Amino acid sequence: MEQLKETPLVGRHRALGALMAPFGGWEMPIQYEGILAEHRACREKSALFDICHMGEFRYKGDLVAGGLEDVFTFSVASIPVGRSRYGFLLNEQGGIVDDLIVFRIAEDEAMIVVNAATAPNDFSVIESRLPGSARFEDISAATGKLDLQGPMSRDVLLSLLGHEVAAIPYFRFIETDVLGKPAIVSRTGYTGELGYEIFLPAGKVDELWSTLLTYPSVKPAGLGARDLLRLEVGYSLYGNDLDETITPLEAGLDAFVNLDKQFVGRDALLAQKHAGLSRAKVAFKVGSRRSPRHYYEIWTGDARVGTVTSGAFSPMLGCGVGIGLVDPASARPGTALSIRHGNVAMDAVACTLPFFAGGSLRS
Amino acid sequence: MPDTLFTKEHEWVKLEGNVASVGITDFAAHQLGDITFVELPPVGKAVKQFEVLCGIESVKTASDIYAPLSGKVIAVNAALNDTPEVVNESPEAEAWMARLEIASDPAETARLMTRDQYLEYLKGL
Incomplete structure (x- = not known):
């Protein structure tokens, strides 16, 4: 190991x-x-x-000519200096290579903050998409x-x-x-x-x-x-809720994807959007203190409709909460779900996010 | 015979006549971390020794609790429904989970450990 x-x-x-x-x-x-x-x-x-443990990369050079503008699902060049933006690095199939935040340090400088496990691969993927006129370094x-x-x-x-x-x-x-x-x-x-x-x-x-x-x-x-x-608060965790086989559209994170700009994976997302999703993100609350967990099954009636990607007992709500990927029809808030694992079954109801909205985030 | 015995799966059982109270050990509670849910067994449920009696969940994991002895559930500690954290606070006293009516089979109790044997067993883990 x-x-x-x-x-x-x-x-x-x-x-x-x-x-x-x-x-x-x-x-x-x-x-x-x-x-x-x-x-x-x-x-x-x-x-x-x-x-x-999280990774940080530094990019120095013209954001558009140096190629960074076309790497992510959002425009880096439109982030004002002193602000940051959340979004994705995708593969050709539209799968999420990583979720990350880009900090606009200066007109010609950005810092990219990525997940720990994915950092080495992220660096080589991003580097491979830059033509080479800018400086790009791993400062982790x-x-x-x-x-x-x-x-x-x-x-x-x-x-x-x-x-x-x-x-x-x-x-x-x-x-x-x-x-x-x-x-x-x-x-x-x-x-x-x-x-x-x-x-x-x-x-x-x-x-x-x-x-x-x-x-x-x-x-x-x-x-x-x-x-x-x-x-x-409904944030996704890479490796649980997001991975290379899941697109941002399936993960319910369209808000962080700008389909009007160029990026690797855009064509796949446009095709997926056109064809309609075969699975979608669901959030649900359990009717007890039981905790759903990663990989538990999601059922509606007699049909297996999907899988839990994250679950826990929520101290703020006093019940189990979870998110998962399901048949889009089962993702609608109000849908009665059953979360199953072995001989355990828990009743749950699909809901909207966040589970807990009382935080001090914007105070 | 000592009145409290232990299993390799970290349950304790306290014997008072033909009634056996069951819970999990301090070691088990510590290993599980913050307990968030105790699935109490239905009163009347009959179990064989080392069969699943009920379940317990912590922030980190979900586990089964096994019956240290064969018997029939005659009472459960309903306080754990709303305050499962008592399992962390007082695992070997307040947080008993179920009381079993048992047949007092010496062959079964011989498969359990005394406190000293259990503490020795923990050292080997």
């Missing part, structure tokens, strides 16, 4: 007694105190996540990333970094000094709460982690809580 990669904080996690597990080729903290306690910390105060190893998320995250960063932070709107970022080093503070996240993603030199991650944990309102949180938080 390939050696697991470690973030600069692996010693900190072990010292905190974290349960560690492999994730995307990395040895990552799943939980410290407990998933539910960490979930609650994020919804009520603030939670700090080590996200150094040199770049650390900490996410501070939760209703009190702004107060913490105001105290640490000053008033500049208060003015960052959702999906915008600033370049500023953090602990004396140049960093990017972005108002983005994966929890449905007010929150920030901080990109800084990997050598400063340990100091920032320790500094943030001195604030009484900040608790460390692992990937277990992160998964629960993202599912409650």
Whole structure:
């Protein structure tokens, strides 16, 4: 088996007694105190996540002439400097190679933030689609990333970094000094709460982690809580809900695809749109505390109609919630579903997303 | 004979006459993580030793709970329906899951472990 990669904080996690597990080729903290306690910390105060495993690429050059404009499902050149945008890298069949965020750093510069497990492949796919006039480099190893998320995250960063932070709107970022080093503070996240993603030199991650944990309102949180938080607000997880065999249209993420521009996979998506979808994303709530899980079967009446891609017990709703891929007719909100696995069957009802809408995301 | 015995699947069973209370061990609760759902068995259900008695779910996983002894379910701890977290807080006392009426078969109890044997067994895991 390939050696697991470690973030600069692996010693900190072990010292905190974290349960560690492999994730995307990395040895990552799943939980410290407990998933539910960490979930609650994020919804009520603030939670700090080590996200150094994610990949970052830097593109420097003319966005259109250098080819980046045609790589993703959205226009990079139309993102104003200081803002970021979410979307996809697709294969020729329209399948999702990765979901990612592009940060427009300057007129001729962009940072691309991708998932950990997919980062090496993403880099070669993107590179192969650039004619070569621009500079394109993998800066993952040199770049650390900490996410501070939760209703009190702004107060913490105001105290640490000053008033500049208060003015960052959702999906915008600033370049500023953090602990004396140049960093990017972005108002983005994966929890449905007010929150920030901080990109800084990997050598400063340990100091920032320790500094943030001195604030009484900040608790460390692992990937277990992160998964629960993202599912409650309906965000997709690559590897569960998205992969190379699933298109953004099937995944219900059309909003992040601009069919009026060029990108690899566009023809396949146009054909799929024309022919009609054979499967669609469904969100559902279970009528009990039972938790649906990845790969559980979805039935309506006597017919198997699809598969759960993500599921969990939602602490905010007090019931099981999940998303999956089903026959489009079964995806309509209000449809009665049965979630089955072995001798377990749970009644569920298709619903709209998000499951939990009470977060501080836009406050 | 000690009144609390243990299984390799990390259930405990406490014997009081012909009534056996069943739950999961502190070790099991810790391994499962935050418990979110306990599927209590129906009262009246008859089970054989080591058959599935009921189910339990945590944030991380779903597991079966096996009957440490053969018997018939005569009571369940309905408080766990609304507060399954009691399994994490007090796995070996408050969070009993079911009470079985048993036939007190010595061959069955011989297949279970004492606390000391169970603690020794955990060391080997």
